[in-house]
Amino acid sequence: MRLKLIAAALPLVALAPVAVQSAGQPSRSPEEIYTTRCAYCHEAGGWGTRALAKRVPAGEAELRNRSSLPPAYTIAVVRRGIGAMPQFTPTELTDAELEALANWLDRGNR
Amino acid sequence: MAVLPPGLTQQAFDQAIAEFRAAIGEEWVFTSDADRASYLDPFDMGDQDDHASAAALAPSGVEDCRKILEIANRHKVPLWPISMGKNLAYGTAAPEMRGSVILDLKRMNRVIEVNEELGTAIVEPGVSFFDFKAELERRGSGLWMSGPAHSWGSVIGNALEHGVGYTPYGQHVETICGMEVLLADGSLVRTGLGALEGTKEWQAFRWPFGPGLDGMFTQSNFGIVTKMGLWLMPEPEGMAGVSIRVPAREDFHALIETLRPLRMTDVINAPYTIANGWRQITGGRVRSEVWDQPGAISRERMEELLAERGQGWWSVIFNLFDSPAALDLRLDKIRRAFAEKLPGATIDVQRWEQGQPQESWMRQEVSLAPLGVVDWGGNPGGHSDFGPIVAPLGDRAEEVYSIIEQRFLEYGKDPWIGMFGISSRALIFVADMFFTRTDAEETERCRRLFRQLCDDMADIGVGLYRTHLRFMDDAAAMHRWGDHALPRLNNRIKAALDPNGILAPGKQGIGSWEDGE
Numbered sequence: 001m002r003l004k005l006i007a008a009a010l011p012l013v014a015l016a017p018v019a020v021q022s023a024g025q026p027s028r029s030p031e032e033i034y035t036t037r038c039a040y041c042h043e044a045g046g047w048g049t050r051a052l053a054k055r056v057p058a059g060e061a062e063l064r065n066r067s068s069l070p071p072a073y074t075i076a077v078v079r080r081g082i083g084a085m086p087q088f089t090p091t092e093l094t095d096a097e098l099e100a101l102a103n104w105l106d107r108g109n110r
Numbered sequence: 111m112a113v114l115p116p117g118l119t120q121q122a123f124d125q126a127i128a129e130f131r132a133a134i135g136e137e138w139v140f141t142s143d144a145d146r147a148s149y150l151d152p153f154d155m156g157d158q159d160d161h162a163s164a165a166a167l168a169p170s171g172v173e174d175c176r177k178i179l180e181i182a183n184r185h186k187v188p189l190w191p192i193s194m195g196k197n198l199a200y201g202t203a204a205p206e207m208r209g210s211v212i213l214d215l216k217r218m219n220r221v222i223e224v225n226e227e228l229g230t231a232i233v234e235p236g237v238s239f240f241d242f243k244a245e246l247e248r249r250g251s252g253l254w255m256s257g258p259a260h261s262w263g264s265v266i267g268n269a270l271e272h273g274v275g276y277t278p279y280g281q282h283v284e285t286i287c288g289m290e291v292l293l294a295d296g297s298l299v300r301t302g303l304g305a306l307e308g309t310k311e312w313q314a315f316r317w318p319f320g321p322g323l324d325g326m327f328t329q330s331n332f333g334i335v336t337k338m339g340l341w342l343m344p345e346p347e348g349m350a351g352v353s354i355r356v357p358a359r360e361d362f363h364a365l366i367e368t369l370r371p372l373r374m375t376d377v378i379n380a381p382y383t384i385a386n387g388w389r390q391i392t393g394g395r396v397r398s399e400v401w402d403q404p405g406a407i408s409r410e411r412m413e414e415l416l417a418e419r420g421q422g423w424w425s426v427i428f429n430l431f432d433s434p435a436a437l438d439l440r441l442d443k444i445r446r447a448f449a450e451k452l453p454g455a456t457i458d459v460q461r462w463e464q465g466q467p468q469e470s471w472m473r474q475e476v477s478l479a480p481l482g483v484v485d486w487g488g489n490p491g492g493h494s495d496f497g498p499i500v501a502p503l504g505d506r507a508e509e510v511y512s513i514i515e516q517r518f519l520e521y522g523k524d525p526w527i528g529m530f531g532i533s534s535r536a537l538i539f540v541a542d543m544f545f546t547r548t549d550a551e552e553t554e555r556c557r558r559l560f561r562q563l564c565d566d567m568a569d570i571g572v573g574l575y576r577t578h579l580r581f582m583d584d585a586a587a588m589h590r591w592g593d594h595a596l597p598r599l600n601n602r603i604k605a606a607l608d609p610n611g612i613l614a615p616g617k618q619g620i621g622s623w624e625d626g627e
């Protein structure tokens with residue numbers, strides 16, 4: 001199930017050699033990034049969700065379902081890490097992509 | 111607080127940074143605190159700042175790397191190359207030497223070739239296991255990737271570090287066939303048959319006319335690997351997932367003696383994992399739920415927890431890869447071997463055949479789930495391991511195991527030990543340490559335990575498979591034979607290839623092991 005999601009989310013580039021992931025302009029949508037980079041830990045049952053369930057109000061542990069998540073906070077967490085959550089470098093997730101992702105999470109994934 | 115490369119003034123460093131910006135583009139030179147923080151080690155055994163970088167550079171290709179090398183040589187700026195930089199447990203993206211500049215190769219992320227007929231590929235450093243798996247699927251490839259337990263890292267970084275996967279191609283360094291390497295002076299070399307213009311055999315055979323140099327660039331600071339050829343496994347017709355419970359502590363010798371011939375003759379045709387009792391009691395809970403006393407979880411408590419779960423003192427898991435009929439033969443041999451030498455063992459088997467949906471025991475899905483274990487001991491959790499290489503002989507394995515178990519208990523750490531039968535003739539022990547990263551007493555105790563074990567192992571002639579940044583000099587110095595002849599040779603090669611010492615100083619202790627931490 002998860003595999004299918006990822007395969008579907010990847011851009012189909014016909015030419016070889018293929019740039020698997022472009023690190024330049026925000027070519028990837030927030031949802032795509034969330035699904036392929038965050039969801040492993042932040043979906044139901046993931047490590048992030050389990051860790052957060054211990055310290056956030058009921059129903060708020062899954063990041064996608066947060067009633068609010070200040071973008072500046074998400075940006076800081078993703079670059080600096082929190083607890084043992086490993087950070088993301090600016091080559092994995094550009095500033096522009098991270099900002100779009102943080103806004104998307106705060107806006108209830110819209 | 112500004113972090114600078116050792117020996118450089120702020121002014122000299124600023125000058126170098128300005129030149130890097132002009133060479134590869136403003137946006138690919140990272141100097142802000144937040145950006146540099148993203149290259150720290152989240153699982154470090156101590157203060158992350160000990161291994162802080164001064165900046166990070168992200169070249170788009172070999173030409174950018176060359177420009178960077180030229181500037182770095184002139185200004186004596188140390189560079190720490192990483193591929194994905196997710197070397198979690200061993201330092202992640204952080205450099206050994208504080209103040210190094212990260213050379214982040216993530217943007218060089220092409221899968222250059224997948225050759226279905228020859229079962230080979232050529233990749234660049236930035237290709238992660240996530241990327242590679244997706245690319246093989248996109249191509250509808252009949253070849254399978256062999257990945258480590260978590261998929262965040264890169265195909266190249268993992269293979270260079272002698273990483274391990276769980277298929278017949280699981281000793282990743284042995285799947286390397288030909289590399290492209292950029293040396294510190296900017297010269298570009300292709301190893302193996304890649305040295306021939308117009309070659310079609312670069313990925314076919316490792317051994318060129320003359321010495322094979324691929325190994326020289328693994329776990330090393332002799333060059334920057336810009337491309338790597340590797341072998342991939344054709345999809346098998348079937349798989350069997352085997353899990354074996356072995357009841358008692360005393361069965362260890364017999365277990366090793368039973369597994370060795372099976373692995374050596376390739377009946378077990380992929381790495382197996384042995385877990386001791388402590389390693390099996392972790393899943394689904396945290397340590398404070400099962401133990402509230404000082405020191406390590408006692409053997410009695412651990413055995414109680416094992417009994418609750420119906421587990422044996424040892425567990426062995428591995429997968430077999432073959433056609434269904436051939437799997438029957440392999441399983442028959444395994445069952446007979448255990449019936450003869452370890453009749454108390456229980457063997458469970460799951461099966462898969464080509465065309466059926468894949469299941470989690472096959473370990474073919476990309477995943478980050480294994481990382482969750484770092485919170486076992488406390489939050490924020492950290493994690494590293496002590497990893498000796500041991501011959502799979504009952505006496506030798508018992509000797510090493512007993513020393514490690516006893517030292518862990520002595521230092522108040524749970525002896526959370528796994529053993530990986532990664533090749534036909536070697537076991538890698540992985541004795542994990544989990545700690546609360548911000549607990550200075552605990553991390554210091556773990557570092558002392560690690561160094562104690564280095565001494566213990568060097569005394570009996572056992573070396574390490576890989577270590578966290580913090581112990582690179584210690585691990586290199588264990589190679590004492592001939593007045594440290596091998597580490598000395600490494601130093602000489604380093605001095606010849608990189609006279610300014612700009613590439614990954616401290617890596618594997620090369621050039622630094624005599625000075626210690």
Ligand SMILES: Cc1cc2nc3c(=O)[nH]c(=O)nc-3n(C[C@H](O)[C@H](O)[C@H](O)COP(=O)(O)OP(=O)(O)OC[C@H]3O[C@@H](n4cnc5c(N)ncnc54)[C@H](O)[C@@H]3O)c2cc1C
Nearest residue numbers: 193194195196197198258259263264267268273274334335
């Ligand atoms: C819970 C857990 C489970 C793990 N399971 C496994 C496992 O099953 N198997 C396994 O092998 N590992 C495992 N690891 C360890 C590690 O996280 C992985 O090996 C990971 O793949 C390494 O990171 P990377 O591939 O991003 O390498 P990188 O961080 O990119 O590289 C590692 C090092 O290699 C050198 N290097 C990298 N690229 C280059 C280059 N192009 N040129 C020159 N030098 C270079 C650098 O010194 C760099 O620091 C595990 C870790 C944890 C925490």
